[in-house]
Amino acid sequence: WKHFIERLPQDYTLNRPIETEELQKAEELLGVSFPDELVSLLKTTDGINDTFGDHLIWPAYRMIEENLDMRSTDCFKPFDCLLFIAGAGNGDLFAYSIFNGSIRKNDIYVWNHIDDSRIWAASSLKPFMKGWIEGTITI
Template identity: 45%
Template structure:
Protein backbone atom coordinates (compact mmCIF):
# COMPACT_ATOMS: atom_id res chain seq x y z
CA UNK A 1 0.00 0.00 0.00
CA UNK A 2 2.69 2.55 1.00
CA UNK A 3 5.01 1.70 -1.88
CA UNK A 4 2.17 2.08 -4.36
CA UNK A 5 1.06 5.31 -2.73
CA UNK A 6 4.52 6.92 -2.91
CA UNK A 7 5.16 5.77 -6.49
CA UNK A 8 1.76 7.14 -7.55
CA UNK A 9 3.08 10.60 -6.57
CA UNK A 10 6.77 10.34 -7.42
CA UNK A 11 8.96 7.96 -9.39
CA UNK A 12 12.07 9.45 -7.76
CA UNK A 13 11.90 7.34 -4.60
CA UNK A 14 13.00 3.82 -3.76
CA UNK A 15 12.31 1.37 -1.00
CA UNK A 16 14.26 -1.06 1.12
CA UNK A 17 13.40 -4.43 2.59
CA UNK A 18 10.80 -4.17 5.36
CA UNK A 19 12.02 -3.35 8.84
CA UNK A 20 12.26 -6.46 10.97
CA UNK A 21 10.04 -7.06 13.97
CA UNK A 22 13.16 -6.63 16.11
CA UNK A 23 13.90 -3.20 14.57
CA UNK A 24 10.34 -2.02 15.12
CA UNK A 25 10.35 -3.37 18.68
CA UNK A 26 13.64 -1.50 19.31
CA UNK A 27 12.02 1.80 18.34
CA UNK A 28 9.28 1.24 20.89
CA UNK A 29 11.66 -0.03 23.57
CA UNK A 30 14.48 2.51 23.14
CA UNK A 31 12.16 5.52 22.78
CA UNK A 32 9.44 4.33 25.17
CA UNK A 33 6.73 5.02 22.61
CA UNK A 34 3.95 3.11 20.91
CA UNK A 35 4.38 3.53 17.15
CA UNK A 36 1.48 5.09 15.25
CA UNK A 37 -0.27 2.41 13.21
CA UNK A 38 0.36 4.26 9.94
CA UNK A 39 4.13 4.52 10.51
CA UNK A 40 4.34 0.91 11.71
CA UNK A 41 2.55 -0.11 8.52
CA UNK A 42 5.03 1.79 6.37
CA UNK A 43 8.02 0.27 8.19
CA UNK A 44 6.49 -3.19 7.75
CA UNK A 45 6.60 -2.56 3.97
CA UNK A 46 9.92 -0.71 3.69
CA UNK A 47 12.60 0.31 6.16
CA UNK A 48 12.43 3.95 5.12
CA UNK A 49 11.71 5.76 1.87
CA UNK A 50 14.62 7.35 0.00
CA UNK A 51 15.02 9.56 -3.05
CA UNK A 52 17.43 8.90 -5.90
CA UNK A 53 20.18 10.76 -4.01
CA UNK A 54 19.69 8.52 -0.94
CA UNK A 55 18.05 11.31 1.08
CA UNK A 56 15.29 9.92 3.27
CA UNK A 57 11.69 10.97 2.89
CA UNK A 58 10.92 8.68 5.83
CA UNK A 59 13.80 7.56 8.06
CA UNK A 60 14.77 3.94 8.58
CA UNK A 61 14.02 2.32 11.93
CA UNK A 62 17.64 2.68 13.04
CA UNK A 63 17.76 6.37 12.10
CA UNK A 64 14.51 6.98 13.97
CA UNK A 65 16.08 5.57 17.14
CA UNK A 66 19.47 7.26 16.65
CA UNK A 67 18.18 10.73 15.90
CA UNK A 68 15.42 10.76 18.53
CA UNK A 69 17.90 9.67 21.22
CA UNK A 70 20.38 12.31 20.06
CA UNK A 71 17.86 15.15 20.33
CA UNK A 72 16.55 13.93 23.68
CA UNK A 73 19.99 13.51 25.23
CA UNK A 74 22.37 16.08 23.71
CA UNK A 75 23.30 18.30 26.66
CA UNK A 76 23.99 21.44 24.64
CA UNK A 77 20.42 21.45 23.34
CA UNK A 78 18.96 21.43 26.84
CA UNK A 79 19.99 25.07 27.27
CA UNK A 80 18.55 26.35 23.99
CA UNK A 81 15.50 24.20 23.18
CA UNK A 82 12.43 22.94 24.98
CA UNK A 83 12.61 19.21 25.81
CA UNK A 84 12.19 16.76 22.94
CA UNK A 85 10.67 13.95 25.01
CA UNK A 86 7.19 14.71 23.70
CA UNK A 87 8.25 14.63 20.03
CA UNK A 88 8.78 11.57 17.83
CA UNK A 89 10.91 12.51 14.82
CA UNK A 90 10.70 10.44 11.62
CA UNK A 91 11.80 12.75 8.78
CA UNK A 92 13.72 15.91 8.00
CA UNK A 93 13.25 18.87 5.71
CA UNK A 94 16.89 19.09 4.66
CA UNK A 95 17.43 22.47 6.30
CA UNK A 96 17.69 21.35 9.95
CA UNK A 97 13.94 21.26 10.57
CA UNK A 98 12.44 17.89 11.53
CA UNK A 99 8.99 16.31 11.11
CA UNK A 100 7.39 14.54 14.02
CA UNK A 101 4.38 13.20 15.83
CA UNK A 102 3.42 14.53 19.26
CA UNK A 103 3.75 12.10 22.16
CA UNK A 104 0.89 13.06 24.45
CA UNK A 105 0.99 10.82 27.51
CA UNK A 106 2.35 7.49 28.67
CA UNK A 107 4.34 7.10 25.44
CA UNK A 108 1.21 7.20 23.31
CA UNK A 109 0.89 9.02 20.05
CA UNK A 110 -2.86 9.49 20.15
CA UNK A 111 -3.31 11.46 16.93
CA UNK A 112 -1.83 11.04 13.47
CA UNK A 113 -1.11 14.77 13.19
CA UNK A 114 2.31 15.66 11.82
CA UNK A 115 4.27 18.68 13.05
CA UNK A 116 7.46 20.38 11.94
CA UNK A 117 10.01 21.39 14.55
CA UNK A 118 11.86 24.55 13.50
CA UNK A 119 15.50 24.39 14.57
CA UNK A 120 15.93 28.18 14.47
CA UNK A 121 13.10 29.28 16.74
CA UNK A 122 12.17 25.97 18.45
CA UNK A 123 8.56 26.25 17.25
CA UNK A 124 6.45 23.21 16.62
CA UNK A 125 3.87 23.77 13.88
CA UNK A 126 1.12 21.48 12.57
CA UNK A 127 1.60 20.57 8.89
CA UNK A 128 -0.58 17.52 8.12
CA UNK A 129 -3.38 15.37 9.52
CA UNK A 130 -1.68 12.05 8.72
CA UNK A 131 1.46 10.42 7.38
CA UNK A 132 -0.26 9.94 4.02
CA UNK A 133 -1.17 13.64 3.85
CA UNK A 134 2.38 14.56 4.88
CA UNK A 135 4.00 12.41 2.17
CA UNK A 136 1.67 13.71 -0.53
CA UNK A 137 2.04 17.33 0.62
CA UNK A 138 5.82 17.18 0.87
CA UNK A 139 6.30 15.48 -2.50
CA UNK A 140 3.95 17.88 -4.29
CA UNK A 141 5.27 21.01 -2.53
CA UNK A 142 1.93 21.67 -0.81
CA UNK A 143 3.86 21.48 2.46
CA UNK A 144 6.98 23.57 2.81
CA UNK A 145 9.18 24.95 5.54
Protein backbone atom coordinates (compact mmCIF):
# COMPACT_ATOMS: atom_id res chain seq x y z
CA TRP A 1 0.00 0.00 0.00
CA LYS A 2 2.77 2.46 0.84
CA HIS A 3 4.33 2.04 -2.61
CA PHE A 4 0.94 2.44 -4.30
CA ILE A 5 0.12 5.58 -2.31
CA GLU A 6 3.55 7.09 -2.96
CA ARG A 7 2.95 6.70 -6.71
CA LEU A 8 -0.37 8.58 -6.68
CA PRO A 9 -0.29 11.92 -8.54
CA GLN A 10 -0.90 13.97 -5.37
CA ASP A 11 0.73 14.07 -1.95
CA TYR A 12 -0.95 12.09 0.79
CA THR A 13 -0.01 11.41 4.37
CA LEU A 14 -0.44 8.12 6.13
CA ASN A 15 -1.72 7.57 9.65
CA ARG A 16 -0.51 5.02 12.13
CA PRO A 17 -1.68 1.48 11.35
CA ILE A 18 -4.91 0.41 12.99
CA GLU A 19 -4.64 -1.81 16.04
CA THR A 20 -6.30 -5.23 15.77
CA GLU A 21 -8.67 -4.38 18.63
CA GLU A 22 -9.74 -1.15 16.91
CA LEU A 23 -10.42 -3.02 13.68
CA GLN A 24 -12.43 -5.68 15.47
CA LYS A 25 -14.42 -2.97 17.29
CA ALA A 26 -15.22 -1.23 13.98
CA GLU A 27 -16.38 -4.47 12.38
CA GLU A 28 -18.45 -5.34 15.45
CA LEU A 29 -20.09 -1.91 15.68
CA LEU A 30 -20.92 -1.92 11.97
CA GLY A 31 -21.96 -5.58 11.91
CA VAL A 32 -19.80 -6.62 8.97
CA SER A 33 -16.32 -8.01 8.35
CA PHE A 34 -14.32 -5.58 6.27
CA PRO A 35 -13.02 -6.88 2.93
CA ASP A 36 -9.42 -8.09 2.89
CA GLU A 37 -8.19 -5.15 0.79
CA LEU A 38 -9.61 -2.62 3.26
CA VAL A 39 -8.19 -4.52 6.23
CA SER A 40 -4.80 -4.58 4.51
CA LEU A 41 -4.95 -0.82 3.90
CA LEU A 42 -6.02 -0.04 7.47
CA LYS A 43 -3.21 -2.21 8.84
CA THR A 44 -0.81 -0.08 6.78
CA THR A 45 -2.47 3.27 7.46
CA ASP A 46 -5.67 4.00 9.32
CA GLY A 47 -6.96 6.33 6.60
CA ILE A 48 -5.27 8.39 3.89
CA ASN A 49 -5.11 12.18 4.21
CA ASP A 50 -4.60 14.80 1.52
CA THR A 51 -2.63 18.02 1.96
CA PHE A 52 -5.79 19.92 2.95
CA GLY A 53 -6.60 17.59 5.86
CA ASP A 54 -9.39 15.79 4.02
CA HIS A 55 -9.46 12.03 3.67
CA LEU A 56 -9.05 10.03 0.47
CA ILE A 57 -10.07 7.02 2.60
CA TRP A 58 -11.51 7.59 6.06
CA PRO A 59 -9.84 6.24 9.18
CA ALA A 60 -11.84 3.55 10.98
CA TYR A 61 -13.24 5.92 13.64
CA ARG A 62 -14.77 8.06 10.89
CA MET A 63 -16.15 5.00 9.08
CA ILE A 64 -17.90 4.10 12.33
CA GLU A 65 -19.26 7.62 12.85
CA GLU A 66 -20.45 8.12 9.27
CA ASN A 67 -22.01 4.68 8.88
CA LEU A 68 -23.84 4.81 12.21
CA ASP A 69 -25.04 8.31 11.40
CA MET A 70 -26.30 7.26 7.97
CA ARG A 71 -28.00 4.17 9.39
CA SER A 72 -29.93 6.33 11.86
CA THR A 73 -31.28 8.55 9.04
CA ASP A 74 -34.88 8.00 7.95
CA CYS A 75 -34.70 10.10 4.77
CA PHE A 76 -33.76 7.35 2.32
CA LYS A 77 -33.66 3.58 1.94
CA PRO A 78 -31.84 1.78 4.75
CA PHE A 79 -28.06 2.07 4.68
CA ASP A 80 -27.17 -1.17 6.43
CA CYS A 81 -26.48 -2.60 2.95
CA LEU A 82 -23.54 -0.21 2.46
CA LEU A 83 -20.19 0.27 4.19
CA PHE A 84 -19.23 3.89 3.57
CA ILE A 85 -15.46 4.45 3.35
CA ALA A 86 -15.01 7.94 1.88
CA GLY A 87 -16.77 11.11 0.88
CA ALA A 88 -16.77 12.94 -2.43
CA GLY A 89 -16.82 16.39 -0.84
CA ASN A 90 -20.30 17.26 -2.11
CA GLY A 91 -22.42 15.01 0.13
CA ASP A 92 -22.05 11.89 -2.03
CA LEU A 93 -20.32 8.91 -0.41
CA PHE A 94 -18.30 5.92 -1.60
CA ALA A 95 -19.07 2.47 -0.23
CA TYR A 96 -18.79 -1.28 -0.47
CA SER A 97 -22.04 -3.19 -0.94
CA ILE A 98 -23.15 -5.45 1.92
CA PHE A 99 -25.28 -8.39 0.80
CA ASN A 100 -26.87 -10.72 3.35
CA GLY A 101 -24.57 -9.40 6.07
CA SER A 102 -21.24 -9.65 4.23
CA ILE A 103 -19.12 -7.89 1.65
CA ARG A 104 -18.66 -10.44 -1.11
CA LYS A 105 -17.04 -8.27 -3.79
CA ASN A 106 -14.46 -5.52 -3.71
CA ASP A 107 -16.59 -3.26 -5.93
CA ILE A 108 -16.90 0.36 -4.83
CA TYR A 109 -20.16 2.26 -5.37
CA VAL A 110 -21.08 5.92 -5.12
CA TRP A 111 -24.22 6.87 -3.20
CA ASN A 112 -25.84 10.07 -4.49
CA HIS A 113 -27.11 12.22 -1.62
CA ILE A 114 -29.75 13.94 -3.77
CA ASP A 115 -31.58 11.05 -5.43
CA ASP A 116 -30.39 8.10 -3.27
CA SER A 117 -28.99 6.29 -6.32
CA ARG A 118 -26.19 3.81 -5.87
CA ILE A 119 -23.93 3.46 -8.90
CA TRP A 120 -20.89 1.26 -9.49
CA ALA A 121 -17.66 3.27 -9.49
CA ALA A 122 -14.69 0.84 -9.47
CA SER A 123 -13.76 -2.83 -9.26
CA SER A 124 -11.78 -2.42 -6.03
CA LEU A 125 -10.04 0.03 -3.72
CA LYS A 126 -6.89 0.73 -5.78
CA PRO A 127 -8.72 1.49 -9.05
CA PHE A 128 -11.17 3.60 -7.07
CA MET A 129 -8.45 5.73 -5.48
CA LYS A 130 -6.52 6.11 -8.72
CA GLY A 131 -9.64 6.89 -10.76
CA TRP A 132 -11.00 9.38 -8.22
CA ILE A 133 -7.70 11.26 -8.05
CA GLU A 134 -7.14 11.25 -11.81
CA GLY A 135 -10.72 12.27 -12.55
CA THR A 136 -11.71 9.15 -14.49
CA ILE A 137 -14.31 8.48 -11.79
CA THR A 138 -16.72 11.37 -11.69
CA ILE A 139 -19.99 12.02 -9.93
